[in-house]
Amino acid sequence: MxxxxxxxxxxxxxxxxxxxxxxxxxxxxxxxxxxxxxxxxxxxxxxxxxxxxxxxxxxxxxxxxxxxxxxxxxxxxxxxxxxxxxxxxxxxxxxxxxxxxxxxxxxxxxxxxxxxxxxxxxxxxxxxxxxxxxxxxxxxxxxxxxxxxxxxxxxxxxxxxxxxxxxxxxxxxxxxxxxxxxxxxxxxxxVHMDQRKHTDQSNPIVIAVGRLVPQKGFDMLIPAFAAAAAEHPGWKLRIFGTGPSKERLQERIDESGMRDRIKLMGRSNRIHEELAKSSVYALSSRIEGLPMAMIEAMGHALPIVAFDCPTGPADVLTPGKDGILVPPRDVDALARSLSQVMGDRDLRVRLGAAAAQTAHGYxxxxxxxxxxxxxxxxxxxxxxxxxxxxxx
Structure with a gap:
């Protein structure tokens, strides 16, 4: 043809x-x-x-x-x-x-x-x-x-x-x-899953990946993580991506008092290594098509905490099995769910193992x-x- x-x-x-x-x-x-x-x-x-x-x-x-x-x-x-x-x-x-x-x-x-x-x-x-x-x-x-x-x-x-x-x-x-x-x-x-290293849950890192634009909702993820991190002192948030919202997001990080724990990492050519070194993937988008970065994270056995935004996350995840969905744009609910998985390694391992199985369908x-x-x-x-x- x-x-x-x-x-x-x-x-x-x-x-x-x-x-x-x-x-x-x-x-x-x-x-x-x-x-x-x-x-x-x-x-x-x-x-x-x-x-x-x-x-x-x-x-x-x-x-x-x-x-x-x-x-x-x-x-x-x-x-x-x-x-x-x-x-x-x-x-x-x-x-x-x-x-x-x-x-x-x-x-x-x-x-x-x-x-x-x-x-x-x-x-x-x-x-x-x-x-x-x-x-x-x-x-x-x-x-x-x-x-x-x-x-x-x-x-x-x-x-x-x-x-x-x-x-x-x-x-x-x-x-x-x-x-x-x-x-x-x-x-x-x-999504290619060849030779994807699974996380060993040894690093207290929440990771997010995407363009620094309003659609990705990082302006909501920053306060949500800041609230969760107050209960989990060792944890950090790493946001990978570039885009026009960088300065505004940095201002939010500074305002949160979490400059030493929340970092805008820019673009990485080794994002799969960064995913494998993390322990939770957060998706805070206002809207999605099919969240490819989330599925790639699942291939590394990362548990997912995501807004149930239209559309995508709910079409991929089974809540409680391979991730946690919270109401769209509900920052407090996102903070509570992040805190839950940050504080429970057994939960992260269970959700992550199921996430890796789900990812193979893509x-x-x-x-x-x-x-x-x-x-x-x-x-x-x-x-x-x-x-x-x-x-x-």
């Missing part, structure tokens, strides 16, 4: 990019003709290594630079495209030139499978791709996280897809309710065959009835 994956910026960093690169590698390894199409290119080389058997191309070369943010917003308002709605998280990328390049590309395709990976690209593919192309929309966020204007366009146009692939059972139900008659399948992102050996089955069914016109597509 000829499979084309379209990403906004395949040369950048991010969970969606990494996930799509992994999918492309699995499909080319299975013998398929695979290409990754990057809408824009802002670097000479991709940040993730790409198998040389996977072709990589770009539609708009922006290596000479892009306009400064404030000016870009003004330019976008004057020269924006006509399909990508206001409110799409990456809308400002889609000037008339960029949107036009995507429209030209998808409208010239005549065969194969086209997989688009965010609402902006999905909407263009739905409205402009030819009937001879099998169209698959990937959704990496839950429906409720999108701006109202984006949801309205999804409801209007996604029915043209041959299939919509989502990450969680909650999202599958949401999209199925919105798009009656359109196949919606659940295929989670895959390995490439489990996930990638679901993609190949989907593509084969779409290519032959077979019904999409595999129960794994609707299983948790």
């Amino acid at each position: 000829k499979i084309r994956y379209m990403l906004l910026h395949a040369y950048g960093m991010g969970g969606t990019i990494r996930t799509v690169v992994n999918q492309a590698h699995a499909m080319v390894e299975a013998g398929h003709d695979v290409e990754i199409v990057s809408v824009v290119r802002r670097r000479d080389e991709p940040q993730f290594a790409i198998d040389p058997r996977v072709r990589l191309s770009a539609l708009v070369d922006q290596r000479d630079g892009v306009v400064a943010d404030s000016l870009a917003r003004k330019v976008w308002r004057r020269a924006r495209g006509k399909i990508v709605p206001y409110g799409e998280f990456a809308a400002e990328y889609f000037t008339e030139r960029v949107e036009g390049a995507v429209i030209d590309y998808v409208s010239e395709l005549r065969d194969g499978i086209l997989v688009t990976t965010r609402p902006a690209l999905n909407l263009i593919a739905a409205r402009r791709a030819n009937a001879g192309v099998i169209r698959v929309a990937q959704e990496h966020m839950n429906l409720a996280s999108y701006h109202e204007a984006v949801r309205e366009q999804i409801g209007r146009h996604y029915g043209r897809f041959d299939a919509i692939a989502v990450l969680t059972e909650t999202s599958r139900r949401e999209y199925t309710d919105l798009l009656s008659g359109t196949p919606v399948v659940r295929i989670p992102n895959a 390995t490439p050996e489990v996930v990638m065959p679901l993609w190949e089955k989907l593509f084969a069914a779409l290519a032959t016109g077979a019904p999409l009835t595999d129960p794994a597509w609707a299983a948790r």
